[in-house]
């Protein structure tokens with residue numbers, strides 16, 4: 001007892017128990033909304049146990065009638081037994097169907113909930129995780145939780161009920177038989193402690209390995225072109241082989257542990273069933289019990305052993321559940337974005353949208369959590385009908401500025417507002433709630449698979465064909481879309497496949513223009529266009545009557561002289577360039 005207490009204290013000190021308790025509470029938060037489903041599932045299970053118990057009793061009567069120990073109606077007993085066997089099949093099938101239905105429903109609901117939580121998690125915190133790891137946590141860990149929620153407590157009740165009811169019948173007919181049937185329990189208890197520790201380790205290792213494999217596959221398949229271009233086929237094939245070797249090693253280690261456990265359990269199972277068998281024959285031979293009772297005992301001893309094993313199997317499933325909960329908690333308990341300003345921003349938007357919105361950022365200081373200091377006392381402003389350019393050497397902070405504008409990152413100090421009105425005097429602070437006022441075209445290809453029209457309607461579901469064509473014209477994309485046999489119904493493959501880089505960029509810009517957001521952010525979004533087309537796209541945006549504020553980052557000074565204002569991002573500041581400096585940059589380009 002003292003040793004046990006010391007062990008518990010040791011676990012408490014290490015925090016394992018507290019961690020498991022917190023994880024269990026987290027699962028409970030989810031589980032309690034599904035109590036009705038759990039009750040239904042439990043009732044089905046208990047009904048199944050009752051039906052099979054009654055079947056055992058009827059089969060006892062049947063054997064006794066046949067062997068002459070009991071007088072009764074053979075035909076009606078036989079019919080009852082058939083009836084209960086059929087009922088048994090029906091109940092177990094109905095229970096299977098109901099549990100599949102409920103588990104699919106619960107699984108989708110939990111996945112939706114966690115997906116939504118991941119999407120509102122602070123962006124910078126989320127970038128600490130590999131996307132492969134995130135997907136594995138969201139898919140397999142969430143599935144584990146949903147099936148656990150649905151099965152664990154009901155199964156605990158069902159198996160306990162099955163065990164107690166079978167034990168009660170055995171005790172009623174012959175208490176000594178119960179001793180034999182329960183021989184295996186002390187052994188299971190003895191084995192449980194070392195097994196538990198290894199199971200928890202195995203589960204953690206397995207989850208980490210799955211995430212690693214998924215991450216590798218995802219990266220490899222989305223970069224086939226780069227793998228080929230750098231002649232990395234051999235390297236990647238070897239890398240996959242080494243990951244697979246690691247995976248196989250891990251699985252075989254688990255398998256060895258599982259074989260050892262199963263062999264020991266089977267030996268105990270054999271000892272238990274042969275002892276029951278021997279004891280049953282002895283009791284029949286001593287005329288204490290009938291053949292029928294012996295048949296019933298044998299079937300009930302099977303029920304008792306299987307109930308104990310099923311109850312024992314709930315322990316590893318609880319461990320695996322808490323581990324999955326822990327992995328999901330890592331994600332959903334990260335800081336979340338604050339959308340509390342949604343109503344204020346909606347009101348602000350309704351009131352001033354027709355005039356357009358600008359933005360002003362003053363005395364901005366920003367350092368990434370990794371320690372990279374990007375801005376110190378930087379200021380920037382942009383207003384409707386302006387195109388503001390951000391230029392500067394690579395790595396100075398242009399993309400970081402756009403992320404700050406979008407409130408994907410939060411500056412350590414400074415003032416940041418979206419503004420409206422003649423003198424920009426109407427203001428609302430920048431926050432995740434103001435993100436809806438922006439359209440952002442990031443670097444790289446951002447088209448989805450589907451048709452051009454579907455891609456466009458992703459951002460504006462009710463857009464007419466005319467509106468789509470209008471946006472394509474503004475982005476100088478209509479020239480090539482018009483030539484395609486299927487026009488706006490032409491198919492775009494994954495990541496803009498089937499189109500040149502410059503064409504895909506123009507489609508992305510058209511999509512952003514179609515959305516008619518008050519503020520448009522283009523991050524090197526025209527880098528793949530020739531200079532003439534790039535200038536034309538920017539001119540079109542400038543001349544559009546819609547009161548749009550446009551901020552572009554670019555490495556090419558050739559477009560700077562059509563911009564309203566040019567900021568050079570250097571020495572952690574945003575400095576407005578005058579015409580002389582712009583001319584100088586253009587000459588030196």
Ligand SMILES: Nc1ncnc2c1ncn2[C@@H]1O[C@H](COP(=O)(O)OP(=O)(O)OP(=O)(O)O)[C@@H](O)[C@H]1O
Nearest residue numbers: 127368370372374393394395396397398399400401
């Ligand atoms: N997620 C991040 N975590 C930590 N540091 C980052 C992160 N993203 C960028 N940085 C660092 O911040 C600095 C500014 O990067 P940023 O991407 O804003 O530069 P940029 O001017 O847009 O560069 P480019 O012209 O090459 O696109 C760089 O030193 C970069 O290493």
